Amino acid sequence: MKRLTLAAIALAxxxxxxxxxxxxxxYDYFAPQREMIQRGVQAILQCNGLFTGERTLEQVFExxxxxxRDPVGTAEGGDYxxxxxxxxxxxxxxxxIPTMRAAFxxxxxxxxxxxxxxxxxxxxxxxxxxxxxxxxxxxxxxxxGDLVMSSPLPRGVDPVALRxxxxxxxxxxxxxxxxxxxxxxxxxxxIHERYAPGINMFTKTRTWSTAKSIASTLxxxxxxxxxxxxxxxxxxxxxxxxxxxxxxxxxREITLRHALNMSSGLYPVDSWGMEYATGxxxxxxxxxSSVHGARNRSLMQEPGTFWDYENYDxxxxxxxxxxxxxxxxxxxxxxxxRLLDKIGMRNTLLSTxxxxxxxxxxxxxxxxxxxxxxxxxxxxxxxxxxxxxxxEEWIDFVRTPAPAxxxxxxxxxxxxxxxxxxxxxxxxxxxxxxxxxxxxxxxxPSHDVVIVRRxxxxxxxxFDRWDMTREVLKAFEPVxxxx
Numbered sequence: 021m022k023r024l025t026l027a028a029i030a031l032a033x034x035x036x037x038x039x040x041x042x043x044x045x046x047y048d049y050f051a052p053q054r055e056m057i058q059r060g061v062q063a064i065l066q067c068n069g070l071f072t073g074e075r076t077l078e079q080v081f082e083x084x085x086x087x088x089r090d091p092v093g094t095a096e097g098g099d100y101x102x103x104x105x106x107x108x109x110x111x112x113x114x115x116x117i118p119t120m121r122a123a124f125x126x127x128x129x130x131x132x133x134x135x136x137x138x139x140x141x142x143x144x145x146x147x148x149x150x151x152x153x154x155x156x157x158x159x160x161x162x163x164x165g166d167l168v169m170s171s172p173l174p175r176g177v178d179p180v181a182l183r184x185x186x187x188x189x190x191x192x193x194x195x196x197x198x199x200x201x202x203x204x205x206x207x208x209x210x211i212h213e214r215y216a217p218g219i220n221m222f223t224k225t226r227t228w229s230t231a232k233s234i235a236s237t238l239x240x241x242x243x244x245x246x247x248x249x250x251x252x253x254x255x256x257x258x259x260x261x262x263x264x265x266x267x268x269x270x271x272r273e274i275t276l277r278h279a280l281n282m283s284s285g286l287y288p289v290d291s292w293g294m295e296y297a298t299g300x301x302x303x304x305x306x307x308x309s310s311v312h313g314a315r316n317r318s319l320m321q322e323p324g325t326f327w328d329y330e331n332y333d334x335x336x337x338x339x340x341x342x343x344x345x346x347x348x349x350x351x352x353x354x355x356x357x358r359l360l361d362k363i364g365m366r367n368t369l370l371s372t373x374x375x376x377x378x379x380x381x382x383x384x385x386x387x388x389x390x391x392x393x394x395x396x397x398x399x400x401x402x403x404x405x406x407x408x409x410x411x412e413e414w415i416d417f418v419r420t421p422a423p424a425x426x427x428x429x430x431x432x433x434x435x436x437x438x439x440x441x442x443x444x445x446x447x448x449x450x451x452x453x454x455x456x457x458x459x460x461x462x463x464x465p466s467h468d469v470v471i472v473r474r475x476x477x478x479x480x481x482x483f484d485r486w487d488m489t490r491e492v493l494k495a496f497e498p499v500x501x502x503x
Contacts, residue, residue: 050297059111059120060305067122067130071107072385073224087478129369134307146376153361164364181495196479201388205470227384228455235380236435240414247344250277255343260316278323279336280434281422285321300331310373327424334381365390395461395470460485468499
């Protein structure tokens with residue numbers, strides 16, 4: 021009897037350990053959210069592909085939706101609706117996972133709607149009816165217009181090396197890397213322009229996070245005017261309503277510099293495998309407020325000490341821009357008035373959430389030429405014609421490594437990417453925008469070169485902009501000491 025008791029005791033002691041050893045965190049509790057967001061991703065990409073990029077349904081499914089794991093339907097049809105008259109799409113049959121809808125709005129592009137909204141709510145979505153600037157871009161010379169005269173390559177540019185770099189960019193060994201366009205500027209002029217079949221100079225595609233550099237530029241204009249300051253706390257009322265005592269909240273120490281350096285120290289919601297389950301995914305793809313999500317995060321690190329790539333850090337800067345401008349309509353018109361119309365970016369749409377707040381961390385649709393104009397503004401040190409649009413001090417800021425990257429390669433500045441310390445094959449003074457699926461604008465001051473590459477990469481992607489820069493620069497000689 022005693023033996024049985026001891027055996028029973030032994031089994032009782034061992035059983036919990038064995039049971040615990042079998043337990044794993046394998047269940048995806050966010051699966052329903054991922055499925056809803058997946059539908060929302062398709063809604064935005066399909067809507068913008070059709071009505072902003074003016075591509076065919078076949079092109080949209082072949083390229084815009086290629087990186088989705090399981091898109092709803094095919095170009096031949098499926099559980100989606102395209103309302104051609106209202107320029108809207110609905111993805112998925114109603115059920116446990118809601119139908120997600122997006123609608124094109126004049127001057128803004130497609131806006132994602134919340135799960136409970138229907139096409140009857142489209143007229144309540146934001147709209148921007150500001151007329152286009154005067155003049156005919158087709159008859160105006162580059163860069164203000166689209167007229168590019170055919171001329172020999174400038175002296176010192178190797179045509180064989182330039183063509184080889186172009187082929188390197190388009191003829192990828194990886195089938196996941198799909199180059200749509202390549203533009204090379206030298207001394208402000210287009211010396212190479214190439215498009216994939218079905219793409220031309222008017223094709224608008226999503227910038228993804230290249231939009232962050234556009235946001236930084238607009239924010240910098242307000243800093244130049246003294247309406248915002250890099251090293252002062254973000255606007256006092258950015259803190260969420262549940263912050264309690266704002267005067268003693270440690271998040272009050274977060275400055276605009278911290279946010280633009282991706283070093284706010286706030287809780288990460290867009291990384292560590294949660295990109296399409298929580299965080300900015302709700303405002304990008306599910307109709308949530310981009311401002312609400314950006315503000316409602318707790319402090320995890322001392323501001324300025326930890327680098328973490330977060331869409332919401334950019335959107336905090338955009339919110340600061342909105343507060344500095346004050347008037348909601350003036351805020352909507354500001355990008356057109358102060359940047360896009362000034363430099364001829366006529367084919368660029370900056371989209372908002374359904375509340376009228378710019379999702380300028382990703383949701384911008386534009387052409388390769390418009391991005392070339394944007395890069396040219398920086399190559400010209402912030403000048404356009406005889407007008408200074410951004411200060412030299414702001415350009416210095418965006419090109420200065422974020423302090424929190426000092427031990428990991430000094431690869432990031434103020435919403436622009438920098439040549440990391442371990443790269444010795446491209447000039448250290450080069451800097452770049454970067455967006456998902458291969459959206460790059462590379463500025464190389466030492467060679468007076470701007471390179472624009474647009475892609476619709478999918479899968480693991482992996483197109484390396486610095487490798488591309490190395491290949492393109494083989495055609496050039498440096499024109500000046502690297503500033």
